[in-house]
Every structure is written in structure tokens, then in C-alpha cells.
Amino acid sequence: xxxxxxxxxxxxxxxxxxxxxxxxxxxxxxxxxxxxxxxxxxxxxxxxxxxxxxxxxxxxxxxxxxxxxxxxxxxxxxxxxxxxxxxxxxxxxxxxxxxxxxxxxxxxxxxxxxxxxxxxxxxxxxxxxxxxxxxxxxxxxxxxxxxxxxxxxxxxxxxxxxxxxxxxxxxxxxxxxxxxxxxxxxxxxxxxxxxxxxxxxxxxxxxxxxxxxxxxxxxxxxxxxxxxxxxxxxxxxxxxxxxxxxxxxxxxxxxxxxxxxxxxxxxxxxxxxxxxxxxxxxxxxxxxxxxxxxxxx
Amino acid sequence: xxxxxxxxxxxxxxxxxxxxxxxxxxxxxxxxxxxxxxxxxxxxxxxxxxxxxxxxxxxxxxxxxxxxxxxxxxxxxxxxxxxxxxxxxxxxxxxxxxxxxxxxxxxxxxxxxxxxxxxxxxxxxxxxxxxxxxxxxxxxxxxxxxxxxxxxxxxxxxxxxxxxxxxxxxxxxxxxxxxxxxxxxxxxxxxxxxxxxxxxxxxxxxxxxxxxxxxxxxxxxxxxxxxxxxxxxxxxxxxxxxxxxxxxxxxxxxxxxxxxxxxxxxxxxxxxxxxxxxxxxxxxxxxxxxxxxxxxxxxxxxx
Numbered sequence: 183x184x185x186x187x188x189x190x191x192x193x194x195x196x197x198x199x200x201x202x203x204x205x206x207x208x209x210x211x212x213x214x215x216x217x218x219x220x221x222x223x224x225x226x227x228x229x230x231x232x233x234x235x236x237x238x239x240x241x242x243x244x245x246x247x248x249x250x251x252x253x254x255x256x257x258x259x260x261x262x263x264x265x266x267x268x269x270x271x272x273x274x275x276x277x278x279x280x281x282x283x284x285x286x287x288x289x290x291x292x293x294x295x296x297x298x299x300x301x302x303x304x305x306x307x308x309x310x311x312x313x314x315x316x317x318x319x320x321x322x323x324x325x326x327x328x329x330x331x332x333x334x335x336x337x338x339x340x341x342x343x344x345x346x347x348x349x350x351x352x353x354x355x356x357x358x359x360x361x362x363x364x365x366x367x368x369x370x371x372x373x374x375x376x377x378x379x380x381x382x383x384x385x386x387x388x389x390x391x392x393x394x395x396x397x398x399x400x401x402x403x404x405x406x407x408x409x410x411x412x413x414x415x416x417x418x419x420x421x422x423x424x425x426x427x428x429x430x431x432x433x434x435x436x437x438x439x440x441x442x443x444x445x446x447x448x449x450x451x452x453x454x455x456x457x458x459x460x461x462x463x464x465x466x467x468x469x470x471x472x473x474x475x476x477x478x479x
Numbered sequence: 480x481x482x483x484x485x486x487x488x489x490x491x492x493x494x495x496x497x498x499x500x501x502x503x504x505x506x507x508x509x510x511x512x513x514x515x516x517x518x519x520x521x522x523x524x525x526x527x528x529x530x531x532x533x534x535x536x537x538x539x540x541x542x543x544x545x546x547x548x549x550x551x552x553x554x555x556x557x558x559x560x561x562x563x564x565x566x567x568x569x570x571x572x573x574x575x576x577x578x579x580x581x582x583x584x585x586x587x588x589x590x591x592x593x594x595x596x597x598x599x600x601x602x603x604x605x606x607x608x609x610x611x612x613x614x615x616x617x618x619x620x621x622x623x624x625x626x627x628x629x630x631x632x633x634x635x636x637x638x639x640x641x642x643x644x645x646x647x648x649x650x651x652x653x654x655x656x657x658x659x660x661x662x663x664x665x666x667x668x669x670x671x672x673x674x675x676x677x678x679x680x681x682x683x684x685x686x687x688x689x690x691x692x693x694x695x696x697x698x699x700x701x702x703x704x705x706x707x708x709x710x711x712x713x714x715x716x717x718x719x720x721x722x723x724x725x726x727x728x729x730x731x732x733x734x735x736x737x738x739x740x741x742x743x744x745x746x747x748x749x750x751x752x753x754x755x756x757x758x759x760x761x762x763x764x765x766x767x768x769x770x771x772x773x774x775x776x777x778x779x780x781x782x
Contacts, residue, residue: 204692257673258676294672413715452716458691461691462690
């Protein structure tokens with residue numbers, strides 16, 4: 183092969199790499215994700231300080247304390263939100279912390295939350311949590327801004343619109359400040375309303391999708407958020423912390439489920455992100471080599 | 480200034496509402512209040528429909544202004560203490576602003592409910608029209624209306640089952656074996672939710688394709704941005720974190736851990752930049768809100 187032919191073949195290779203048919207990328211992505219969903223790799227975790235802050239706060243609450251959980255996720259962000267929500271529910275039930283579920287982002291959200299809660303309530307360690315006794319579903323409120331404002335002003339009056347103000351869960355709750363935390367599990371900008379309207383009545387914890395993390399980190403840094411759980415990694419963090427507090431090596435907790443969606447979705451996500459990094463690097467290397475080849479010729 | 484001792488008497492039950500009671504609603508005059516409100520609404524709409532068009536805009540703007548001002552007042556009205564030491568915000572006719580909030584909130588929820596009805600009416604108008612005239616893509620209209628009807632029917636049936644379980648008329652075990660519960664399970668959880676997840680998962684393909692094609696280093700700025708993005712991305716992947724996890728976090732070398740670098744970028748570079756953006760955005764929203772409330776923004780209110 184002559185030098186000219188070698189250069190031509192080389193540049194053809196880089197040209198192909200630079201303008202790879204996207205269907206190849208799609209195929210690789212499908213194969214990686216499918217394989218790892220079926221055969222997850224148990225990667226070690228380094229828990230984020232933001233996730234740990236929320237876990238430690240909730241874990242330190244007393245039995246019988248009440249928190250408000252605003253569940254604003256649906257299956258469109260199941261990969262990230264479901265793991266977070268499951269781990270949160272496990273922690274609350276194991277610690278016997280009562281909770282009220284509301285939703286402002288999507289009318290589908292309460293049903294999805296209920297399905298997760300009911301399945302976790304049957305697990306060992308969940309203290310046989312009962313609806314209307316240990317937790318209560320307030321349901322969907324269509325106008326988020328007004329709902330939050332009313333909750334801050336008069337929580338009993340606002341929840342009376344759903345007829346749950348006399349539920350045993352609401353015992354001793356006369357003001358929002360009687361609730362120990364407001365946890366927003368969300369895939370949309372619902373948390374902004376709480377920042378604006380909360381008036382320091384209760385600590386806020388946020389469990390959001392990864393794409394929302396950058397805009398919410400300033401609130402964690404400023405101390406407005408008690409803790410911040412980000413994306414699938416945040417769900418995995420919460421599960422890791424659950425496993426540290428309730429290790430299956432301890433016979434008392436041997437039947438507990440600590441890991442579920444958080445860890446299961448982590449390895450496909452990690453490898454999909456690695457594919458993304460590799461494809462960006464490959465595209466840039468190809469562009470650089472082609473430029474260099476052009477300069478040489 | 481906001482914490483002046485206003486010595487406002489907290490009204491019981493107050494201008495904004497009746498006390499909460501378990502007594503039947505009819506005895507409280509609620510029935511006539513609802514009938515009166517409906518009649519009043521019809522009368523108002525009747526007169527509004529006859530208002531000359533050049534007067535409609537000022538009326539709409541006045542409503543927008545008053546509605547907007549209600550939320551502004553929360554931040555500007557002075558706060559005081561009543562005789563029992565409770566914080567109150569003096570409002571109309573000696574009432575407490577905070578008592579007005581649930582009333583306005585409920586009003587707003589009702590308006591939102593009416594908007595939903597308006598949306599459904601609009602869907603019916605467009606798609607029934609297309610279906611009856613057998614216009615192009617009529618089949619999609621048929622599927623849309625059919626799916627909507629099925630979801631509404633099973634949704635309502637499932638809701639009534641939930642009510643029956645709450646009244647302890649049937650057990651949840653019995654409820655779960657009914658056609659209504661199984662139908663709802665099928666259309667809502669097995670179909671809609673999985674379709675929802677499938678639609679959203681397509682984004683992964685677009686992101687991968689877009690990152691591969693568009694993320695090219697053509698300048699210093701692009702290089703910095705890509706390096707930063709890659710480090711932050713790596714800080715969310717446990718496998719990358721494990722590479723530097725052995726470095727002790729409390730020593731100098733701990734600064735070179737992937738998670739430390741990622742956190743530093745997010746907390747020290749990203750946070751101030753976002754605060755600046757948020758401040759600009761907030762000022763923009765404020766200006767826009769003032770323009771809308773004063774009726775200066777065309778295309779928003781009645782034009």
C-alpha cells in the first residue's frame with residue numbers, strides 16, 4: 183500500500199468515525215442497557231454528602247413524627263424517581279414516621295405513589311403501614327401555587343378540602359410548622375413554589391431528576407434545602423445508606439429489602455453515560471485527526 | 480415595619496368563611512349560596528356579553544390586576560399580633576389576610592376545574608367534528624376519543640370502589656377482584672404508565688445522538704465546557720468514583736477525588752452562576768408581571 187493510499191484509508195476511517203450512522207449508536211445503547219437491566223453489575227457506591235444530609239435528617243426524626251411528601255413524579259421519570267421514592271418510603275416506614283402524600287404536578291402521581299407505598303408496606307420491616315392510620319393520601323391539587331400558599335397559611339383548612347384533616351395522621355398538626363419536613367419527590371419545577379412560599383415553617387428536602395440538579399444546588403449550598411437527592415445516583419445513595427443502617431448481615435434485618443430500583447437502574451445508567459462520554463471523545467478525536475490530515479496534505 | 484403591633488382582632492368565624500362543622504351543609508345556607516352564585520355568574524356573563532367590545536379589555540385588565548394584587552399583598556401588608564399573640568395580616572373589613580387565602584385558593588381550584596372542562600370541550604369539538612365528517616386521520620381522533628372514554632369510565636369506577644373501601648362497605652381484597660379495579664389496572668398501570676415511560680426513554684437516544692454530533696471542541700470555551708461536563712458526569716457514575724475513592728477525603732490529595740472535583744464545580748462555579756441567572760430571571764418576571772397586571776402586555780389579556 184502506497185503512502186497516498188494509506189493516508190486515504192486513514193482519513194476514510196476517521197471520516198466514518200466522525201459521521202457514524204446514529205443507528206449504530208442506538209443499537210449499542212439498546213444492547214448495553216438491555217443487558218445491564220437483566221444482569222446488573224454491583225458497583226461500589228460513594229454516597230453524596232447531599233443525599234446523606236437528607237437521610238441523616240429523616241433518620242434522626244422521632245417515631246410518630248409527621249412529614250409531608252409531595253409526590254410529583256410519574257412513570258416518565260421512573261428510572262430516577264421510583265428508586266428515590268421507594269427508598270424514602272422504606273426509611274419512613276422503618277422509622278415509624280407518619281406521612282401525608284400530596285401531588286401538584288400531575289393527576290397520575292397519587293396513583294403511582296399509592297402503588298409503591300402499598301407494595302413496600304407489605305415488606306418485612308415496614309411495620310405493616312396502614313392507609314389512614316400511618317399515612318394518608320391527600321391526592322392531587324390542580325393549582326400548585328395556591329395549594330402551597332394555603333398549606334403554609336392553614337394546613338388543616340387546605341387538607342379539609344380532601345376530608346383528611348381528622349385522620350389519625352393529622353393528630354397534633356395544626357400548622358405546617360408541626361410537620362417535621364416537606365419532602366418533594368419531583369420531576370418538574372414544583373419545588374420553586376415551596377422556596378417562595380414556605381416562610382421557614384418546615385425544613386425542605388428535595389429528590390429530583392439529574393437534569394434539575396444544577397438549578398437546585400444553590401439552595402442546598404445556601405441551607406434552604408435540608409438535603410438534596412439527585413437522579414438515579416441519589417436513589418442508589420439512599421439505598422446504600424439504608425443498607426448501612428439495616429445491614430442484611432444482622433439477623434434482625436436479614437429479611438429487609440434495601441436495594442431495588444436505585445441499584446438496578448444504576449449500572450445501565452452508568453454504562454449509558456460512559457457510552458455518551460466515549461462517543462463525544464470519539465467524535466472529537468476523529469475531527470482532530472481529520473484536521474491534522476488536512477493540514478499535512 | 481412588617482411586624483407592627485396592629486392590635487387587630489382575629490375575627491371568628493370572620494369575613495372570609497364559615498366555621499368548619501360536620502353539620503349538614505343545607506342548614507348553613509350553603510345550598511342557597513351555591514344557587515345564588517350560579518345565578519350571579521349567569522347574570523354577570525350575560526351582561527359581560529353585552530358590554531361594548533372597547534370596554535371588555537378594561538374589565539378584563541381590572542380583574543387581572545385585582546387577582547395579581549392579592550398575591551402581591553402578602554409581601555407588602557404589615558403584620559401584627561392579635562390579642563392572643565397570633566400573627567395576623569390586617570386585610571379587608573378588619574379580617575385577617577391569611578383567612579382569605581384558602582377562599583381564594585378554592586376559587587382558583589374551581590377555575591382550574593372549569594379550564595379542564597373547557598379543554599375537554601375543545602377536544603370533543605375538534606375530534607368529533609373530524610370523526611363525523613370522516614376527514615383525514617379520522618381514525619386517530621376515534622382512538623383518542625375512545626381511549627379518553629375508557630380511561631374516564633374505569634377511572635370513575637375505580638374511584639367509587641376506593642370510596643366503598645374507605646366506607647368499609649367492601650374489603651380492598653374484594654375490590655381488587657372486580658372488573659373495575661382490574662380494568663383500571665390494565666388501562667392505567669399496564670398501558671398508560673408503560674407508554675409514558677417508553678416515550679420518555681426515547682430522550683436517551685436523542686441525547687446520545689446530539690452529544691456525539693454537536694459536542695465538538697472548536698474553541699477554548701468549548702474545551703472548558705466539555706472538560707467540566709465530563710468531570711461532573713463522571714462524578715455521578717459510581718464506577719468513575721471508585722477510581723479515586725481510595726484517596727483520603729480529609730487530606731490534601733482528597734481534593735483530586737472525582738466526587739470532590741465534581742462537587743467543587745457544582746457548588747463553587749455552578750451555584751453563583753445560577754444565582755446570577757435567577758436574579759436576572761426574577762427581575763424579568765417581575766417586569767413582565769407588572770406589564771400583565773397593568774394591561775400593557777398585548778396578547779395576554781383580552782385584545
